[in-house]
Amino acid sequence: MTADNEISPTLDSSYWPADTDVPILDISIGDLLRAVASAVPDRVALISVSPDEPNRQWTYRDLLEDAERAAHWLLERFEPGDHITVWSPNLAEWVVLQHGAAMAGLVLVTANPSLRGAELKYVLEQSGSVGIAFADEFRGTNMRALLTDVLSDVPAVREHIAFADWLEQVRAIDIHSRSLPQVAPDSPAQLQYTSGTTGFPKGAKLSHRAMVTNASYVQRRALSSDGVIAVSAMPLFHTAGSGLACLGTLTQRGTLVLCVVFNPELVLRSIQDWGASRYLGVPAMLRAILDHPRFDHYDLSSLEVLQSGGDTVPPGLVNECESRFVVKFTTVYGQTELSPIIAQTSPDDSTEDKYTTVGRPLWNVEVAIRDVIDGTIVDVGDIGEICARGYQTMLGYHNMPDQTRATIDPDGWLHTGDLGSIDERGFIRITGRLKDMIIRGGENIYPREVEAILVQHPAVLTATVLGIPDERWGETVAAVVTLDDDRTVTGTELHDFVRAHLAPHKAPKAWYRAGQLPANAMGKLQKFRIREQIQAGELEPLPDNEA
Secondary structure (H helix, E strand, C coil), X not given: CCCCCCXXXXXXXXXXXXXXXXXXXXXXXXXXXXXXXXXXXXXXXXXXXXXXXXXXXXXXXXXXXXXXHHHHHHHCCCCCCCEEEEECCCCHHHHXXXXXXXXXXXXXXXXXXXXXXXXXXXXXXXXCCCXXXXXXXXXXXXXXXXXXXHHCCXXXXXXXXXXXXXXXXXXXXXXXXXXXXXXXXXXXXXEEECCCCCCCCCEEEEEHXXXXXXXXXXXXXXXXXXXXXXXXCXXXXXXXXXXXXXXXXHHCCCEEEEECCCCHHHHHHHHHHXXXXXXXXCHHHHHHHHCCCCHHHCCXXXXXXXXXXXXXXXXXXXXXXXXXXXXXXXXXXXXXXXXXXXXXXXXXXXXXXXXXXXXXXXXXXXXXEECXXXXXXXXXXXXXXXXXXXXXXXXXXXCCHHHHHHHECCCCXXXXXXXXXXXXXXXXXXXXXXXXCEEECCEEECHHHHHHHHCXXXXXXXXXXXXXXXXXXXXXXXXXXXXXXXXXXXXXXXHHHHHCCCCHHHCCCEEEECCCCCECCCCCECHHHHHHHHHCCCCEECCCCCC
């Protein structure tokens, strides 16, 4: 891939018109795999790596054959359009199932392998699944036994597919018994459940066209080339794993080195052993890799670009990654409902832009920053809600018409719930979540602005700012920090530190210390749970709490 020589328009309002220079890929996942397997049949498509099991490999010829046989196997049990859930860690069988289901015209419902009984039951029932594919074990949990307990309450799930011997069954079937259906690019490919930072998951239905095109755009912005070798431990149940990593590598006719679980040493060894040029991981993963005591023992010279997102990427982490890995960095921004990425930095962007923005919108998506009260497009640089419209918008939340209408307005704009701004060049800055915005005595306070100041204090490792009820002001500002064990600090000291940089009403009035903060499976903080911990008195107040 040549360098991304895009020319940004000069914006006179916070509206970015769709850049149509790069075409939308009007193709299904199955047809894309067929095309790549025809072009490079002997190229390695997939390498499955595990801390304690031998590696497994598939060429594109192998992967296509397994996927087509899987599609036939599935169509002996399901009809096109049926929903089937996959509940498993990053097994190679997951990838084969993803391609096989796509070729069979089924909708794959992705479930976090960490789900417990009630959570799994919810996904199965809400999605209308008629089958489930599962692993026997994950992180010490007997998934087969847990599923057995759940299935008695979900009779609609008639097929139970154990991954332990599934490939043997697939490879033994007669593939001449029926033909595979034609699958339209605009038909649904996956039902992805939102990550639940607000506590209630919704199933976003994503099309083949949206997932394939979006994955290819992210690779293009990251300056990936044909035959790229990428290591990923991102969970396949999330769009970052099944979309950006799996489909993204496919669009580049590349090799995906898939880690069964995230393990820092497994990732480091995989980059070294397979000569990977790309690694995709959320900030928490990158931090764990950098902190690994054997980091400097591995030869990472093949690595060229690190990709991250899913949560705020601190400038210090970007700097440390670029210097210690000796690579360039790219940050992605989006959400599940947008298949999932709308903006991204280029590895060749300036240091300032990579530190302070999430880049410019990708191709064929409109972006508008709208006033949170009246919905009008705000001036360049002003903060508002980030809205997007284009090919990648979800088909809707499954069986949730009211929630769909609340998210996608009559003009087709998807309201992300994120607050941010866009500059005249099109670079987007994220300032927080609309639901996290604190209104204190009529003043709007954006938590991320305060958090960015707090993490500059030498004693503070992480900071989370949120609003808690207050009789006088409506809401007051509270801060929960994790601290360097070698340092002590008081609430008064932190209050004064914030006051030196921000207006008085933005300085937190209540201060708490935490060891580990609640997060979802993708590492995103769950502020609603932190608020519950404060209200329940479960967090330790800092000294001089009434600053």
